[in-house]
Structures are given as C-alpha cells and as structure tokens.
Amino acid sequence: MSIFEYNGSALVAMVGKNCFAIASDRRLGVQLQTVATDFQRIFKIHDKLFVGLSGLATDAQTLYQRLVFRHKLYQLREERDMKPETFASLVSAILYEKRFGPYFCQPVIAGLGDEDKPFICTMDSIGAKELAKDFVVAGTASESLYGACESMFKPDMEPEELFETISQALLSSVDRDCLSGWGGHVYVV
C-alpha cells in the first residue's frame, strides 16, 4: 500500500459566486482499520483562508503546525493576513524544501482574495501548484471526486447551492472508496 493511502482521506474545494466551499471526509484509519470518525483535515488559517491537508495524517499535522507558525510570523511582520495566492506559494516552497524527503501530503488551499474573489488550488507532495477555476480534489478518493465534481459542477453557484453540490459530490465519491468516508466536514465562505 502506498504511504499516501495509509490513513485515507478525501478533499475537495469548489468555487462559487464570490464564495468558495471546501470539504473533507472524517475518517482516520490505519490501513484497513478505522481509528476515528471525527478527524479534522481542514484548518482555518484566517477568516478567508482555509487549507485542507490530505495524505499521511502525521505529516498533515506537522505541516499544519509549520504553516500556522509562518502565517503568524507574516501577520506580525506585515500587520495583515496573507492573500491566498501568497499562501499557496508559501506552501509550495515549504513542500519543495523537502524535495528529497517530502511530506506525504497533498494540500488543498481555498480562500477569498482581493474583492472577495474566490481562489482555489491544489498541489502534489513536492509543491507543484495546480490552479483551477472550478474545483480541485485530493486524497484517496480523488478519481471518484474528479468524476463527481465534473458532472455536478456549475459556474457561479450561490452559497446554498454550492454547499449542496459539494456535499453530494463528496459523499457519493467516498462511498466508492473504502479508505475515506464516515461523513464530511464542509466549510462555505
């Protein structure tokens, strides 16, 4: 089994009309065994910036601690919050630092930039950014998620409809993946 599939995870982020939604599953497993059904994968960096970390749980926790540290330092120096595009570049740089001994995580970053323009991106475990205008996915259920999102997504959805869409896409995809599931956490901003 691949190291990325050790704990199991599913993450998806979608863009709506001046809003974004980011959702994750809630399972924490150790290969075939489920350890917990309330595991948090999405973290708030600031009010308009959320990051989800899929992959190995220990690296997700370590990486989250490092990112919060860097963002707090940025806030102290710049006296403002980080823009999502900047944060994405920061995450990419931190991941590439460990190019030959990487963190086994795939982050999904979602935020509202200037004038509340939604921004989402994902990257692989060594920091290759993938910007998208509609949706991004990560985790063990990513292939199912691609299919579900492609068929369910419409541009410029209002928050309520976006919530419904992302929830249905997440739940139907994780139902086909034994390593992720047990419900979902959805954040709509």
Added chain:
Amino acid sequence: MESVFGLVGADFALVVADSSAVHSILVHKSNEDKIMVLDSHKLLGASGESGDRAQFTEYIQKNVALYQFRNGIPLTTAAAANFTRGELATALRKNPYSVNILMAGYDKETGPSLYYIDYIASLHKVEKGAFGYGSYFSLAMMDRHYRKDMTVEEAVELVDKCIIEIRSRLVVAPPNFVIKIVDKDGAREYAWRESIKDTSVPTA
C-alpha cells in the same frame, strides 16, 4: 504482539495493557508494566519495540516532570500529548521510535481525556482506542458496548469482555493484563487480570 487499549468514562479514563515481555518465541516475563504513570493525573500506555518503549516513555515522563519544576504548574493532558507527538515527529525522519501510545489524563477544567498517538506521530483525541492485534477484538467489543459516561464498574465490565475476547481469539494471546485508572483522585493501578502467575524471585 502487544495489546494496549483504553476508554474514557464519566469522570475517569482507563488504560489496559498486556504484561508479557516477549522476544521472538520466548516470553521473558509476564508481569511487565507497560503503563507508565506520567505524573499525578496522567497515564501513558505504550506498545511496540521494548527498548524504544522503555526509553521513550521515561524520556516523556522526565520532561513532563521538568516542565512542572520549571513552571510550577503541571502540563494539561492535551499539552503532554502534543509534546509527545512533537518528539515522535521530530525523531520520525532521523531515528524513529517504534512506540504506539495511548495517553490518558484527568484535568480539573476539562475532565478525563484519551489521546491516540501512532508510532508515526499521528495524534487524535478519542473516546476509545486500541493498538496491536488485540485491537481488532477490543475495538469491536468497545464499539458494541461502549456508551458515553460509563461508571467505573460498567467500564471494567467492558474491559473484562475485551480481555476475554483477546484471550480466546488471538492465537498468541497474552495471559496477563494490567488495568490502570486516572480520575480526579489521580492516576493509579486498578487491577491485574492474571491467568499465569510469575513465581517471584527472592531478592539478593
């Protein structure tokens, strides 16, 4: 393979561990205590490589004591769990410890809590947790019978059910178990469940 499991009750937390010290096919002793009393209100049940287990748990215990000496107040369970995770995570890519940990504690403000810490430093706060081959049986029994806010008697009944399952269904079942409890009165040994008694060696 070592079994450790634990659960949180109404105002206490229990940790149970087997007590066999095994090397390959040889059982060195069957009254090894694998649940360390970290401080007055914390328990650290560990399973894994025996050298790493002894060294790492002692290291955590001494650092928890040092914090109390330096700062005059004890660490909360959450803080101790996060410290332990940090040490495991730092060592992970240099010199990893092969120790799985269940940390139980009682804090005056937040009550009892149980933390599951994997050998690769994944930390999660849980109501019931287990490690080892015994986990397949103990987790299943706990999923079936566990309720929130159990009394000590109900919880020990559940623990005994789990021990019966492990003993009857695991091919290399450990014969003896130790149960430790932590509540507002502190962390202490609750009981042993022995089916093989080691003959005590007279000390020199």
